Amino acid sequence: MTTPGTDDAVRPAEPLAERRLHPVTPFRRAWAPIAVVIGWALHDPDQAQRQLTRLTTTTLLIALGVVIPAAALYGFLTWWFTHFAVTDTELRIRTGLLFRRTAHIRLERLQAVDITQPLLARVAGVSKLRLDVIGADKKDELAFLGEGEARALRAELLARAAGFAPETAHEVGEAPSRELLRVPARDLAISLLLTGATWGTLAAAVVVPPVLWFFTHSLWTVIATGLPLIGAAGASSVGRFVAEYDWKLAESPDGLRIDHGLLDRSHETVPPGRVQTVRIVEPLLWRRRGWVKVELAVAGSSNSLLLPVAPRAIAEAIVARVLPGVTVPPASALSRPPRRAGRCVPLWWRGYGLTVTDAVFATRKGLLRRRLALVPHAKVQSVRLTQGPWQRLWDVADVHVDTGANQSETARLRGTKEAAELLRAQAERSRTGRRDARPDRWMA
Numbered sequence: 001m002t003t004p005g006t007d008d009a010v011r012p013a014e015p016l017a018e019r020r021l022h023p024v025t026p027f028r029r030a031w032a033p034i035a036v037v038i039g040w041a042l043h044d045p046d047q048a049q050r051q052l053t054r055l056t057t058t059t060l061l062i063a064l065g066v067v068i069p070a071a072a073l074y075g076f077l078t079w080w081f082t083h084f085a086v087t088d089t090e091l092r093i094r095t096g097l098l099f100r101r102t103a104h105i106r107l108e109r110l111q112a113v114d115i116t117q118p119l120l121a122r123v124a125g126v127s128k129l130r131l132d133v134i135g136a137d138k139k140d141e142l143a144f145l146g147e148g149e150a151r152a153l154r155a156e157l158l159a160r161a162a163g164f165a166p167e168t169a170h171e172v173g174e175a176p177s178r179e180l181l182r183v184p185a186r187d188l189a190i191s192l193l194l195t196g197a198t199w200g201t202l203a204a205a206v207v208v209p210p211v212l213w214f215f216t217h218s219l220w221t222v223i224a225t226g227l228p229l230i231g232a233a234g235a236s237s238v239g240r241f242v243a244e245y246d247w248k249l250a251e252s253p254d255g256l257r258i259d260h261g262l263l264d265r266s267h268e269t270v271p272p273g274r275v276q277t278v279r280i281v282e283p284l285l286w287r288r289r290g291w292v293k294v295e296l297a298v299a300g301s302s303n304s305l306l307l308p309v310a311p312r313a314i315a316e317a318i319v320a321r322v323l324p325g326v327t328v329p330p331a332s333a334l335s336r337p338p339r340r341a342g343r344c345v346p347l348w349w350r351g352y353g354l355t356v357t358d359a360v361f362a363t364r365k366g367l368l369r370r371r372l373a374l375v376p377h378a379k380v381q382s383v384r385l386t387q388g389p390w391q392r393l394w395d396v397a398d399v400h401v402d403t404g405a406n407q408s409e410t411a412r413l414r415g416t417k418e419a420a421e422l423l424r425a426q427a428e429r430s431r432t433g434r435r436d437a438r439p440d441r442w443m444a
Contacts, residue, residue, distance in 0.1 A: 018083040018094075022126045022144045025082075026075035084142060091131070091157060093140060107161045109134045111274060111299070113154045115267040117147075122265060129154060134299065158254050177252035180318065183308060187291075188244055191309040194285035196369075198237045205229035244308045251321060258306070270306065270322065274298050276379045276403035278306075278319055280328065282370040294318065297405040323376055326359045334364050340394045341413035354411045354422075361401050361426060363411050373409045375401055377426075377433030385423045387416070399423055401430075 077097050084093045091105040111132035121127060126144035133140065145153065155174040192198060209226040212218075245262035256270040277297035286292065292315045294307040306322070307315055316328040334353030341349040353364035360374045380401045387397040397419040399411040414422060 018085045021079060021082055021084075021142060022146050022149075023079075024124050024126055025144050026072070026079040028075070028144065086153075086156065086160070088160075093142065103140050105131060105133055105140060107157065110157060110161045112269055112271055113157055114269065115150050115154060117261075117265040117267075119263045127151075131157075162254075175253045177250040177257050179248060179250045180256075180321075181249045181307070181310065181314060183244070183247040183310065185245060187309055188247070189241060190289075191286065191291060192237050192241055194289075195236070195283060196285065198233060201229060201233040201236055205233055240308075244305075247308055249307065249318065256306070256322065270296065270298065275322055276375070276405040277407060277409060278322055278374045280312075280315060280319070280372045280374075282312075282372075284368045296322070297403060297407050299404040319374070323360070323374065326374060326376065327357070328372070328374070329355050329357060329362050331364075334362070337396065337413035338415050341396050343394045344391055344396060344413055349413055352412045354414065356422070356426070356429075361409070361411075361429075363409050365410075365412065375403060375409050377429040379403050380426065380430035380433070383423055383426045383430065385419055387419075399426070401426065 074097075078095075081097055081100075082093075082095045084091065086092075090107055091103075093103040093105070095101050095103075111134050114130045114132070116128045116130060117126075118128070121144055124144075125147055127147050127150040128141055128143040129145055129150050130139045130141045142150075142153075151174055158175075159168075205226060208229060209222045212225055213222050216222075242262045243264075244260055247260040248258070250257040250259075252269075254269060254271075258266070258268040258270065260266055275296055276299050279295040279297075281293040281295060282291075283293075286309075290312050291309050292307075292312050293305075293309055294315050295304055296306050297304070307318060310318070319328055320326060331353075333355045335355065337349055337352050341352075345352075348367060351365055351367040351370065355362050360376055361380065362372060362374050364370060364372045381404055382402045384400040384402070385397055386400065391397055391413070395416050396413045397416050399414060399419050399422050400408045401410075402408045411419075411422065
C-alpha cells in the first residue's frame with residue numbers, strides 16, 4: 001500500500017533532451033588531420049619535399065585513400081560525440097572523442113551571446129553561436145547550427161538568463177529591435193584612409209626594405225621584413241574595411257545589437273548594465289569632418305568597438321543610450337593639469353584633462369589622437385593615487401580608477417592636494433553609485 005505522492009517522490013528525473021550540431025559540422029572537423037599534415041610540411045619543408053619525391057604515384061594514391069577517409073571519419077565521430085542541452089539553470093556542452101569534456105555554463109553568468117557567420121558558413125546556411133561568460137578567459141561556442149536554430153537558441157538562453165520560466169523561455173522568441181545607425185561604406189573607407197597608422201605602416205613598408213637591401217644585400221632579410229609590414233598595412237586598412245563593412249547598430253530590450261562584416265558576418269550584443277567604460281576617440285585627420293570612434297570596455301566580454309566612425313553628435317546620442325543619464329562633457333568642461341606638469345611631460349601635458357560629473361569620471365589624453373574616457377561611478381572598483389620621485393618634486397600626482405573590465409583610466413599630473421581630494425571624493429561617489437545602481441539583468 002502506498003501513500004499519495006510517493007510515486008512522484010521516487011520517480012527518476014527525466015533525461016535531458018540533448019541536441020546535436022548541424023550535419024554540416026563534420027566537414028569543418030574533418031580538416032584537423034589534414035591541418036596536422038600541412039603544419040608538418042610548413043615546419044620542415046625540405047624534409048617534406050624529400051619525402052614527397054620518394055612517393056610513387058601508386059603510393060600517393062594509397063596515402064590519399066587513407067588520409068581522406070580517416071579525416072572524414074574523425075569529423076563524423078567528433079560531431080557524433082558532441083551534444084548540448086539547456087537545463088533550468090545552465091547550458092551543458094559535452095565534447096570529446098577520446099577524452100570527454102563537459103562545460104557547465106551557468107545562465108545567470110552569461111555576459112553575451114553572439115552569432116557569427118564565416119563566409120563558407122553563410123554559403124551553407126549555418127551559424128556559430130559564441131558565449132561570453134563572466135570569469136571565463138575564452139568563449140565557448142556551438143559550431144555549427146542552422147541559422148534559425150541559432151537565433152532561437154540565443155533568444156531562449158537570453159530569456160532564461162533574464163528570469164523567464166523554462167517552460168515559457170523558448171516561446172519568448174528574439175526581442176524586437178530598432179535600427180539606430182548604419183555606417184555608410186564611403187565614410188568607412190575615407191575614415192580608414194585618414195588614419196595615421198595606415199599611412200605610417202605603408203611608409204615603413206616602402207622605406208625599410210630598400211634600406212635593408214642597401215646595407216645587407218640579402219633578399220630573405222628584405223622579404224622577412226617587408227611582408228609583415230605590408231600585411232600590417234593591409235590589416236589596418238583593407239582588413240578593417242572588410243570586418244567593419246555594413247556596420248549596423250540597433251536597440252533592443254536585451255541590449256545594443258551590432259551587425260557587421262563583408263565576408264564574415266557577426267551579430268553581437270552589448271549587454272545592458274555591463275559596460276564599464278566608454279571611450280570617444282578622435283584622430284587628428286578626422287576633426288575637420290567632425291568624426292569620432294566609440295570604443296567600449298565590457299566586463300567579461302571581448303566586444304570593444306561600438307562605432308567605427310560616426311559624426312560626433314550622433315556618437316554622443318548613442319553614448320547616452322549605452323550609459324543612461326550620462327551627457328558627454330564638452331571640451332571646455334575639462335580642466336588641464338597645472339602648468340608645472342610640463343616639467344614632467346613636456347608639451348604632451350596639454351592633452352590631459354579631467355572633469356567629474358554626477359554620473360561619470362571623465363579623463364582625456366592625447367594631442368594628435370584625442371581619447372575621452374567616461375567611467376560611471378558605479379563601475380569603479382578601486383581608486384589609487386601614485387606619485388613618482390619626479391612628480392613629487394613638482395608637486396603633482398596621478399589618480400587611477402580601476403573598473404570591472406580589468407582596465408584603468410588615469411587622471412594624469414593633477415596637483416597633489418587636488419589629487420588627494422579627488423581620491424577621497426571618488427571613493428565616496430563610487431560607494432554611493434554602486435548602492436544606488438540598478439541590477440545588471442538581461443532584458444531589464
